[in-house]
Amino acid sequence: MTAEMNVSQMNRRSFNKLVAKSVAVVPLAALATSLPLRAEGEAAMVDPESPTAKGLQYVVASENGDVCSGCLLYVPVEGKDHGNCSIFPGQVVPAGAWCSAYQAKPA
Numbered sequence: 708m709t710a711e712m713n714v715s716q717m718n719r720r721s722f723n724k725l726v727a728k729s730v731a732v733v734p735l736a737a738l739a740t741s742l743p744l745r746a747e748g749e750a751a752m753v754d755p756e757s758p759t760a761k762g763l764q765y766v767v768a769s770e771n772g773d774v775c776s777g778c779l780l781y782v783p784v785e786g787k788d789h790g791n792c793s794i795f796p797g798q799v800v801p802a803g804a805w806c807s808a809y810q811a812k813p814a
């Protein structure tokens with residue numbers, strides 16, 4: 708076995724590792740890039756009457772001083788007064804809404 712073969716084998720191993728990592732990253736990247744598009748173009752507001760919303764005591768306008776915009780799970784949509792929340796995938800919540808899954812952002 709020559710030094711060139713070792714380099715070639717190493718390059719093949721490196722290439723295979725890179726391909727394996729890329730295959731794992733592509734679906735995550737596609738998911739990450741699809742969320743803002745849905746929020747900006749097609750996403751509907753969470754229906755307060757949906758079973759999940761009712762189960763979490765979701766309200767569109769919080770009256771307890773805690774609001775979605777202060778929640779760790781809230782990801783604002785740029786230029787909008789609503790954002791994404793992982794509790795309600797594919798939908799958006801108003802910045803002033805609230806549910807019982809509220810987690811205060813660290814100060």
Ligand code: SF4
Nearest residue numbers: 775778781792806809
């Ligand atoms: S978990 Fe509840 S309070 Fe937090 S952003 Fe989502 S809906 Fe709002």
